[in-house]
Amino acid sequence: MSNETIRIAIQKSGRLTEKTLQILKQSGLEFNLSNNVLFSQCEAFPVELMLVRDDDIPEYVADGICELGFVGFNVLQEKILKKGQSPDNIPILKHLGYGNCRLSLAISKEEEYTGLNYFNGKKIATSYPKSLGEYFAKNDINAEIIEISGSVEVTPKLKIADAICDIVSSGATLKGNNLKEVDKILDSESILVKTPKELKPEQEQTIDRLLARLEGVMKSQRNKYIMMNADKDSLARIKEILPGVDEPSVMPLAGDDGRVAVHLVCEENVFWETMENLKSVGASSILVLPIEKFIS
Numbered sequence: 001m002s003n004e005t006i007r008i009a010i011q012k013s014g015r016l017t018e019k020t021l022q023i024l025k026q027s028g029l030e031f032n033l034s035n036n037v038l039f040s041q042c043e044a045f046p047v048e049l050m051l052v053r054d055d056d057i058p059e060y061v062a063d064g065i066c067e068l069g070f071v072g073f074n075v076l077q078e079k080i081l082k083k084g085q086s087p088d089n090i091p092i093l094k095h096l097g098y099g100n101c102r103l104s105l106a107i108s109k110e111e112e113y114t115g116l117n118y119f120n121g122k123k124i125a126t127s128y129p130k131s132l133g134e135y136f137a138k139n140d141i142n143a144e145i146i147e148i149s150g151s152v153e154v155t156p157k158l159k160i161a162d163a164i165c166d167i168v169s170s171g172a173t174l175k176g177n178n179l180k181e182v183d184k185i186l187d188s189e190s191i192l193v194k195t196p197k198e199l200k201p202e203q204e205q206t207i208d209r210l211l212a213r214l215e216g217v218m219k220s221q222r223n224k225y226i227m228m229n230a231d232k233d234s235l236a237r238i239k240e241i242l243p244g245v246d247e248p249s250v251m252p253l254a255g256d257d258g259r260v261a262v263h264l265v266c267e268e269n270v271f272w273e274t275m276e277n278l279k280s281v282g283a284s285s286i287l288v289l290p291i292e293k294f295i296s
């Protein structure tokens, strides 16, 4: 590996894999992942990917085997608690806005939930014993935590546990197993983590470049480019309707002294109502376009 090359750990095969490869691709980093490879070199950027189970990513990054890792916050939190480490040991560089889910407590639909005290003296099955243990300790709940590695949701039915603590996104799995979510203990999304080990200055530069690109991708996904024609004197009202915009570009319209072309980048969602409001202050030919790349 050259001085500037960094190794990034990502999930080999799972819920985060496709989105992680997609955000890297949008950042200009493409990989040839045929033949079930474990490592893959990027040609256009000094990065090597290492494809592993998500549970192993925090440790690879903490140990400096990989300089960066893409992983769910839920997995990071559980590993940090397991190792009794400080969260500073694996700094989070970025929250990535995909892989959103929550770690929640759920009980049988038929049971009446009486608040967190309900769990006192109960058996709770989970793959996140440390996160749950910490939550219960913080809230003075005395429960038996049973560590289960998969299919946690079937344990109440099998009378292995009274309740579960598991990852929820749509809630369909809970519903399908006659369970109801009663308390959330953690919000999670995919994050980018960095090794605490000292890196070469060239590697730090590679990380800075990658971060700027990731930021650009995320910003372009959030933002929209809006074009419209409007009366010169309606600019202030247009800006009121579109909060979070930078100063718009204003250009003359050929053959019309009173009206101008207005171009701007908007961070907020642009709904049909927003466009109707723009029309009501005199804007016309309103176009809302996606942005492919963005560097500010």
Ligand code: PRT
Pocket: 011, 012, 013, 014, 015, 016, 052, 053, 054, 055, 071, 072, 073, 074, 075, 099, 100, 101, 166, 167, 168, 169, 170, 171, 172, 173, 174, 188, 189, 190
């Ligand atoms: O093989 P490897 O160890 O790498 O993968 P894994 O099986 O441990 O993880 P994987 O691929 O299932 O999930 C990877 C990460 O995706 C998790 O650590 C979370 O950060 C994130 N994520 C987002 C989810 C979900 N959504 C999710 N819905 N992880 C798991 N689920 C499961 C959950 O465990 C439950 O079984 O989906 C079910 C609930 O989903 P809903 O939509 O029915 O509520």
Ligand code: ZN
Pocket: 053, 054, 055
């Ligand atoms: Zn896993």
